[in-house]
Amino acid sequence: MPRCVVTDIEGTTSAIAFVKETLFPFVERALDGFLAKNAGDPAVAAILDEVRALAPGQDPADALRGWMARDEKVTPLKALQGMIWRQGFEAGALRGHLWPDVAGCLRAWAAAGIALRIYSSGSVEAQRLLFGHTEAGDLTPLLSGFDDTRTGPKREAASYAAIARTAGLPPAEVLFLSDVVEELDAAEAAGMMTCQLVRAADGTVAGTRHPSCATFPEVAARFGLPAPDEPPAG
Structure with a gap:
């Protein structure tokens, strides 16, 4: 049984449509007003400096919109999205989809003493907001760690090795869940167990090299993890 489960968000715990059709449009609508109101904030100013460095000669708002339209995993974009989403979650305008x-399953695994971590291209700020305001309540007390692109790219083995070190475990005792085969390949190269989530509603296509499951209870059954209706082990 894994001692730690690291999970992706989009396409794994949450619908791809939630990100594409709810979270991204919320930022698109709020972006100009947020920048006008908060441009003097040091944290926002630092993000805008990063944007200018990455897109010289381009208006920062235009660069941010372009990255978002192409779903590029650019760190300053993800950081700014997290700030804007915070306003939406705290105002009740957004609720995290799971x-x-x-x-x-997360509750059962945490109760069994299994460490739970999130690794997503969305910022740690955004991850905390989503899991802190889900339709099932605040799940952040179950989670022992969050990683984003500051840890490293999701398709590089070194990122997963770093996560295992942070968790204080050998990679072989860590299970990584994602819908993206290239991410699973990188985690496997680092020595982790892997499982692809194949959500029919998201149109995910199963790969051939990794175990695949349609739901978290299927993951539990396949890897010896407790199911939601089982008492915690030990």
């Missing part, structure tokens, strides 16, 4: 099978 597939119905996720929360019960």
Whole structure:
């Protein structure tokens, strides 16, 4: 049984459509007003300096919109999105989507003493907001760590090795869940166990090299993890 489960968000715990059709449009609508109101904030100013360095000669708002339209995993974009989403979550305008099978398994695994971590291209700020304001309640107390692109690219083995070190475990005792085969390849190269989440509603296509499951309870059954209706082990 894994001693730690690291999970992706988009396409794994949450619908791809939630990100594309709810979170991204929320930022698109709020971006100009947010920048006008907060441009003097040191944290926002630092992000805008990063944007200018990466897109010289381009208006920062235009660069941010272009990256978002192409779903590019650019760190200053992800950081700014997290700030804007915070306003939406705290105002009740946003609620974090999770597939119905996720929360019960996370609770059961945490109760069994299994460390739970999130690794997503979305910023740590955004991850905390999503899991802190889900339809199933605040799940952040279950989670022992969060990693984003500051840890490293999701398709590089070194990123997963770094996560295992932070968790204080050998990679072989860590299970990584994602819908993206290239991410699973990188985690496997680092020595982790892997499982692809193949959500029919997201149109995910199963690869051939990694175990695949349609739901978190299937993951539990395949890797010896407790199911939601089972008492915690030990």
